[in-house]
Amino acid sequence: MHRTKVRIVEDALDANNTIARANRDDFDRAGVAVVNLMSAPGAGKTSLLERVIAGLRAGVLEGDVQGSADADRIAALHVPVTQINTDPGFGGECHLDANMVRSAIPDLPLDDIDLLVIENVGNLVCPAEFRVGEDVRVMVSSIAEGEDKPLKYPLMFRTCDLVLVNKVDLLAHVDFDLDKYLYNLEAVHPGVERLLVSARTGEGVDEWREWLARVPERRRAVA
């Protein structure tokens, strides 16, 4: 029985990967680099995007179970934004998959942007399972969540290219051992790039903007 279950799941992921590759081909043809931005709920994905996105030739694809609050925040910055709501799935899908992103491609202004940031649903488990056609993966990890998170959600931390360690302005006010966190992160994903940032105070935001601005250059270098 167990063997059968695993097989079904592998097929589903295989189909997802096929569609993700098709998305990637479309993005490559348009010359658009794509970031899959992930985190737990409330870790600060949108706030960190608000800090940097207006300075880039970029668009945003917002994934949420319900509502368009984050898309409204990005649109207020005159950045092109497209919303996907996952709630037509059973009470709300907990992640974006390649097919959801594919359905949004006709609405994306690919000719007008160099960079597309896909803001995933807030969740540290399933979003890491589903490639959507991205070049790189960035995760936001809030220090308010505790230093054990890399050990508890290893796939997410292991498959990302950059960890934004956010809310460092709270370091003095929470029981969070930064050295222990970085040790745990290193254990799960040795050598992964990381930036200490605060969307609230602006700490590390310039470095984050520079990192993001280099994503299209990197893509061109590979292409």
Added chain:
Amino acid sequence: MHRTKVRIVEDALDANNTIARANRDDFDRAGVAVVNLMSAPGAGKTSLLERVIAGLRAGVLEGDVQGSADADRIAALHVPVTQINTDPGFGGECHLDANMVRSAIPDLPLDDIDLLVIENVGNLVCPAEFRVGEDVRVMVSSIAEGEDKPLKYPLMFRTCDLVLVNKVDLLAHVDFDLDKYLYNLEAVHPGVERLLVSARTGEGVDEWREWLARVPERRRAVA
């Protein structure tokens, strides 16, 4: 196509509900009240349990993708604890379902406890979809996650019996409008019980312990 997909999911939830009822029957026969404890990653489920669980005739069932760090913390308090890891599923299931809990029942010391707390996987989406045989649902909502969370994850907030608004010791240090949060909560789940708590300072912990201690009494009153 879409219609077919929804139908499959409804069947899966229907099977889950059947097993959840079987779990509930077993718990009822043993006279054990069951709490399904849910939250986003790092909101403070384990810390709030540590504060109150030793004073009750209770056991804990820990659900995690990987590892047993939380179970170790509970076991250190000499409270009986059983661990479920969901990572044999595809890279880690993002929630507990009724069948996972069912597989753990033979390992639970049901004769020695009045209360079982099931600590779910950290996630604000799918855990709300899956009944596991609980009497009541408690969610922990950290103020560090922002005041918009009830609007973004409405099913979770709508289906719980108590909201523990945690980390209120950080109110002075984050941009969090408590009135706006409570307004959003009321919009999604009018009249739901809520307690302002801090696992760090102990604020509200006595009220949380009393609430939890009343769960077995409530169950007996209904039975």
